[in-house]
Structure formats: structure tokens, C-alpha cells
Amino acid sequence: MNDAITVRNLKKEFKAYSSRSGLKGAFRDLLTRNYKIVPAVNNISFNVKQGEMVGYIGENGAGKSTTIKMLTGILTPTSGEVIVNGMNPHKDREKFVSTIGVVFGQRSQLWWDIAVQESFRLLKKVYKVTDEQYDSHMAHVIKTLDIEPLLDKPVRKLSLGQRMRCELAAALIHNPPLLFLDEPTIGLDVLVKLKIREFLKEINEKYNTTILLTTHDLSDIEALCERVVMLDDGKIIYDGTLKSLKEKWGEGKEIEFQFLEEVDLSDLNKITASSEVKWEKDDKEAIFTAFTEDNDELISLLIAKVVADLKVKDINIKETSTEEIIRNIYDRGIS
Amino acid sequence: MDKYIEMIRIRFLMMLAYRTNYYTGILIYSINIGAYYFLWSAIYGEKDAIEGMSVIQMSTYVAVAWMARAFYFNNIDREMAAEIKEGKVAVELIRPYNYLGMKTMQGLGEGIFRLFFFSVPGMAIVSFIFPLQFSADWTTWLFFAVSILLSFLINTQINLLTGITTFFLYNNTGLIRAKRVVIDLFSGLLIPISFFPVWAQDILRFLPFQGISYVPSMIFTNSFSNNEAIQAIIMQGVWVLILIMPIQVLWIIAKKQLIIQGG
Numbered sequence: 001m002n003d004a005i006t007v008r009n010l011k012k013e014f015k016a017y018s019s020r021s022g023l024k025g026a027f028r029d030l031l032t033r034n035y036k037i038v039p040a041v042n043n044i045s046f047n048v049k050q051g052e053m054v055g056y057i058g059e060n061g062a063g064k065s066t067t068i069k070m071l072t073g074i075l076t077p078t079s080g081e082v083i084v085n086g087m088n089p090h091k092d093r094e095k096f097v098s099t100i101g102v103v104f105g106q107r108s109q110l111w112w113d114i115a116v117q118e119s120f121r122l123l124k125k126v127y128k129v130t131d132e133q134y135d136s137h138m139a140h141v142i143k144t145l146d147i148e149p150l151l152d153k154p155v156r157k158l159s160l161g162q163r164m165r166c167e168l169a170a171a172l173i174h175n176p177p178l179l180f181l182d183e184p185t186i187g188l189d190v191l192v193k194l195k196i197r198e199f200l201k202e203i204n205e206k207y208n209t210t211i212l213l214t215t216h217d218l219s220d221i222e223a224l225c226e227r228v229v230m231l232d233d234g235k236i237i238y239d240g241t242l243k244s245l246k247e248k249w250g251e252g253k254e255i256e257f258q259f260l261e262e263v264d265l266s267d268l269n270k271i272t273a274s275s276e277v278k279w280e281k282d283d284k285e286a287i288f289t290a291f292t293e294d295n296d297e298l299i300s301l302l303i304a305k306v307v308a309d310l311k312v313k314d315i316n317i318k319e320t321s322t323e324e325i326i327r328n329i330y331d332r333g334i335s
Numbered sequence: 336m337d338k339y340i341e342m343i344r345i346r347f348l349m350m351l352a353y354r355t356n357y358y359t360g361i362l363i364y365s366i367n368i369g370a371y372y373f374l375w376s377a378i379y380g381e382k383d384a385i386e387g388m389s390v391i392q393m394s395t396y397v398a399v400a401w402m403a404r405a406f407y408f409n410n411i412d413r414e415m416a417a418e419i420k421e422g423k424v425a426v427e428l429i430r431p432y433n434y435l436g437m438k439t440m441q442g443l444g445e446g447i448f449r450l451f452f453f454s455v456p457g458m459a460i461v462s463f464i465f466p467l468q469f470s471a472d473w474t475t476w477l478f479f480a481v482s483i484l485l486s487f488l489i490n491t492q493i494n495l496l497t498g499i500t501t502f503f504l505y506n507n508t509g510l511i512r513a514k515r516v517v518i519d520l521f522s523g524l525l526i527p528i529s530f531f532p533v534w535a536q537d538i539l540r541f542l543p544f545q546g547i548s549y550v551p552s553m554i555f556t557n558s559f560s561n562n563e564a565i566q567a568i569i570m571q572g573v574w575v576l577i578l579i580m581p582i583q584v585l586w587i588i589a590k591k592q593l594i595i596q597g598g
């Protein structure tokens with residue numbers, strides 16, 4: 001068995017306290033507090049193989065971070081079974097945590113007041129990394145992430161992107177076979193994002209590192225993950241390749257038009273009334289987008305109709321973007 | 336073990352990063368020592384000794400009690416509370432070390448830093464201003480060294496206990512503040528325990544607080560006989576062992592029901 005992660009019927013419930021309103025309510029809250037039990041993660045099961053890069057996505061509050069906290073053994077599950085790297089994350093803590101690396105994009109794991117390299121030095125001791133291992137592995141990491149000039153600066157003086165690169169390096173000091181990344185690209189500029197993606201790809205290829213990644217930036221997923229697990233309201237609603245998600249849900253095509261004359265949405269709707277088309281207008285750029293079925297016949301007919309009636313400046317045929325697909329799923333749910 | 340020693344070093348660096356804090360600290364401590372010195376001088380008046388302590392012993396007691404406090408005192412309870420409230424413990428819990436052990440080491444790093452850069456120079460300064468008496472007997476210094484290390488452990492353990500309660504109470508600022516007052520008062524920092532009414536002394540005998548300040552200060556001022564000193568140190572050691580239990584129990588319960596704040 002070489003699954004990096006096995007999750008069976010995993011569940012986590014939180015007590016959600018609600019405050020009563022008003023002064024009287026506040027006094028009553030002192031005695032008894034109202035609470036509801038809310039399942040943040042509701043009976044999920046999945047496996048991740050060694051060397052896989054999996055995108056773990058879902059709306060805000062879907063339960064992604066909660067899952068990661070259970071997989072890393074920080075939170076105790078309400079019920080269900082978790083096996084990570086062949087171990088129960090709650091037993092044998094020290095041995096277990098030495099086999100994982102974690103980056104929480106929203107909180108720093110470096111020591112705030114001291115230079116980055118001091119943090120690295122401490123972590124090196126903490127994970128019992130030998131000098132040879134450290135030199136051969138970290139020299140490369142530091143070079144690839146381009147953090148050499150940052151090493152002697154205290155963490156509090158780094159910008160977000162600089163810090164995040166250091167965080168990633170810190171999570172890799174012991175070269176763990178499994179990496180959990182909770183929103184590692186939050187708030188980063190395009191270049192830093194690209195650098196981090198390249199780097200993750202590289203260590204995945206080089207060391208066969210398993211990576212579980214949550215993000216709201218779907219281009220991260222497109223760049224890195226063949227497989228996505230989609231969570232909604234604590235339940236897994238999709239688990240499979242990104243490609244088949246696109247095929248299944250991205251059936252439509254988008255055709256963008258720009259016109260030489262003033263055009264109204266109602267005009268367009270009238271022109272294409274006979275076929276099933278949905279028009280949308282991007283006000284700023286005066287771009288009109290037609291959403292339609294992915295059918296070549298239909299598309300050429302549509303274009304013919306539009307061109308016959310209006311003067312066209314630019315036409316652009318696009319597949320529905322992943323972003324769009326995911327947005328539709330979040331909006332309407334999978335059914 | 337390496338990692339724990341490294342942590343002490345890190346704490347040293349952090350203290351250095353904020354060294355202005357400790358200049359003001361020296362001032363505050365000196366003012367405290369001065370105030371208590373004059374207070375006790377007034378109380379002694381013409382008397383040679385109260386409760387078997389001469390006025391010089393008393394001023395030495397006050398000075399050493401405050402300087403020792405610089406070593407054993409730390410804010411790890413408040414740090415823990417902050418880390419728990421902000422959800423930072425999450426990061427601590429994914430490290431292959433014992434969180435409480437690391438916290439203790441941070442406290443020790445802080446203590447050693449203050450001992451060398453604060454207590455020792457502070458004591459030198461204070462001894463120029465006020466008449467103090469230092470023992471020439473090396474056993475006194477040895478006992479004092481052992482005793483003050485145990486003071487640190489007891490105080491730190493109490494801090495850990497207070498810190499862990501954040502897991503259960505969430506907001507325990509009041510508790511932390513109360514604990515501080517209780518320790519300053521009942522540890523003998525402000526008034527030697529032997530000056531308390533007998534019934535209070537009898538109660539305090541069964542509490543760990545006098546192991547924090549009273550015992551090392553009494554040893555330093557030679558107010559204990561060798562035998563008394565050894566007994567007191569053994570008592571301190573026993574308290575260190577006793578306190579391990581509630582800490583471990585609470586810690587295990589806390590981890591079970593731990594909720595990490597924030598996404």
C-alpha cells in the first residue's frame with residue numbers, strides 16, 4: 001500500500017455558539033449559551049497516492065482548512081479514519097510530523113523577530129537534518145526560490161511574497177514526502193506565483209513529493225494539479241481529473257464580439273432569438289459575449305447571423321474557462 | 336536535546352532585538368528595591384533584628400529577591416494565551432517537539448539573558464547604593480544556584496498551567512493577572528514568609544509559592560541554616576515533581592478538545 005493519504009468517512013463537527021441580542025440576552029448568555037452543532041467536514045472519503053498533486057478546492061467555509069488540520073493531526077476528528085504516510089496523525093506525533101511539511105498561507109511559521117536564517121537553523125535542529133542533507137537540499141531550494149538576499153532579514157521586515165517564499169522553504173527543510181499547502185499563493189503577484197508553481201513542480205518531479213493544495217486561484221490548480229477534489233458544505237462533490245471536470249461541465253463555448261457601432265443586448269437577443277444563446281455584456285470594454293453549446297454548426301450559424309446584421313470589429317471564440325466552470329458549480333451546485 | 340538548546344539561543348536573539356525593554360526594566364527594578372529598602376529601614380527603626388533578620392539581611396533579601404525575580408519571571412503564560420487565541424498553536428503542534436518543553440526553554444533563554452545582562456549588573460549597581468551583604472561561603476552560593484533554578488521551574492510550571500487554561504476558558508487575562516499578584520505576594524517577594532502571621536505561614540507551607548522567591552532569598556542572605564536550606568531545596572524539588580501531573584493531565588485534555596481559531 002503506497003497511498004500517502006487515506007481518509008474514510010471523516011467528519012468534524014464544531015459547536016457554533018450564537019449570542020442572544022440585547023442586554024438581557026447577554027445576561028442569559030452568561031448562564032447558558034445557545035449553540036448548534038455544525039458539521040464543517042461531513043463524511044468525506046478519498047485517497048491520495050504518493051507523488052500525486054491534488055487541488056483541494058471549494059467555496060469559503062467549505063471545510064478545506066478543517067480537513068487539512070485533521071490530516072496534519074492538529075484537530076481531532078469527530079469520527080472517521082485518517083491514515084497519512086501510513087500513520088495515524090494523532091499517535092506518535094513527533095515521528096508523524098517529521099514526515100510532513102505544512103504551509104498555512106495565512107499564518108507565519110517563522111519566528112517574527114529574528115532573521116530568516118535563524119529560523120532555518122532552529123528548524124534544521126528540530127528536524128534533525130544533517131549538515132550534508134541541509135547543504136545539498138536547501139542550497140537548491142534557496143536558489144530556486146531566490147531568497148538568498150532575504151536570509152539575514154527579520155521576518156517582520158519582509159513583504160508578503162518574500163515571506164511566503166521563505167515559508168515554503170522552511171516547510172521543506174526536512175524534505176518531507178508529503179506537503180500540505182493551505183492557500184500558499186494568497187496575495188502574491190504573478191511572478192512570485194509562477195516561481196512558486198515552478199518550484200512545486202520541480203520538487204514533485206525530483207523527490208516524488210505528494211502535494212495537497214488548497215487555493216482560490218484556479219490557475220494554480222490548472223498549472224499544477226491533474227486531479228481536483230471539490231468540497232461543498234463539508235461534502236465532496238467532485239473527485240477526478242481537472243480535464244474531465246472541464247469536459248463534463250465546460251460544454252459550452254464563449255464567443256466574444258466587439259462592434260463598430262453602438263449595440264444593445266436586446267438587439268443581439270432579437271437577432272439570435274431562434275437559437276439557444278445567452279448574451280452578456282462587459283460594460284467597460286464594450287465586449288459582448290455569447291454563451292452557447294459546443295456545436296460547430298450552431299456557432300457558425302450564430303456568427304453568420306450577427307455579422308449579417310452588425311458591423312463587427314473583433315471576434316474571439318473561447319472555451320469556457322475553469323474559473324467559469326467552477327463559478328457555475330458554486331452557483332448552482334452539481335446535480 | 337539540540338533543538339531545545341537552539342531554542343534558548345533563539346530567545347536570546349529575540350531579547351537582543353528588543354533590548355530597550357530591558358534598560359527600562361533595570362530602572363523599574365532599582366526603584367522597587369530602593370522603595371522597599373527605605374520602607375524596611377523605617378520599619379526597623381532602632382531595632383537590631385525582626386524575626387531573626389538584621390536590617391542588612393533584610394535589604395539584601397529585598398535586593399536579591401528582585402534580582403532573582405528577573406531570572407525566574409517570564410510571560411510564557413501570556414504568550415501561550417496569545418498563541419492559542421490567534422490560532423498560532425497550530426504551527427507549534429506540527430513541529431516534532433514538545434510544545435510545553437519548548438515554552439519552558441524559551442522561558443529559560445529569557446531568564447539566562449536577564450540573569451547576565453540585568454540581574455548581575457543590576458546587583459552590582461544596587462550594592463553600591465545600599466548596604467548589602469554577600470556570603471563568602473561557597474555552599475551558600477551553590478545552594479542558591481540550585482534553589483533559583485528550581486524557583487524558575489516552579490514558576491514556569493505555574494505559568495504553563497495558567498497558559499493551558501486558555502484552551503478551556505478562552506479569555507483568561509484576569510486569571511493571568513490574578514496569578515501574578517498571588518505569586519508576588521505569597522512567594523515572599525514583597526514580605527518574607529516569616530513575617531506573615533503564623534496561621535498564614537502554616538497554610539503557605541502547603542503551597543508551592545514560597546519555593547519561588549522566599550527560599551532562594553533566605554538562602555542567599557544566610558538566614559537559613561545549612562539543614563534548613565537543604566530541606567527547603569528538597570521541598571522545591573518535590574513541588575516541581577508534583578506540578579508535572581496537573582500539567583500533563585490538562586495538556587492531554589486540551590489537545591483532545593483543541594479548536595484552532597481562524598482559517
Ligand SMILES: Nc1ncnc2c1ncn2[C@@H]1O[C@H](COP(=O)(O)OP(=O)(O)OP(=O)(O)O)[C@@H](O)[C@H]1O
Binds near residue numbers: 062
Ligand atoms: N473554531 C471553529 N469554531 C466553529 N466553527 C468553525 C471553526 N473553524 C471553522 N469553523 C467552521 O467550519 C467551516 C469550515 O471552515 P474552514 O476554515 O475549513 O473553511 P475553508 O474551506 O478553509 O474556507 P476558506 O476558503 O475561507 O479558507 C466554516 O463554516 C467555519 O465557520
Ligand SMILES: [Mg+2]
Binds near residue numbers: 064065066182
Ligand atoms: Mg481555509
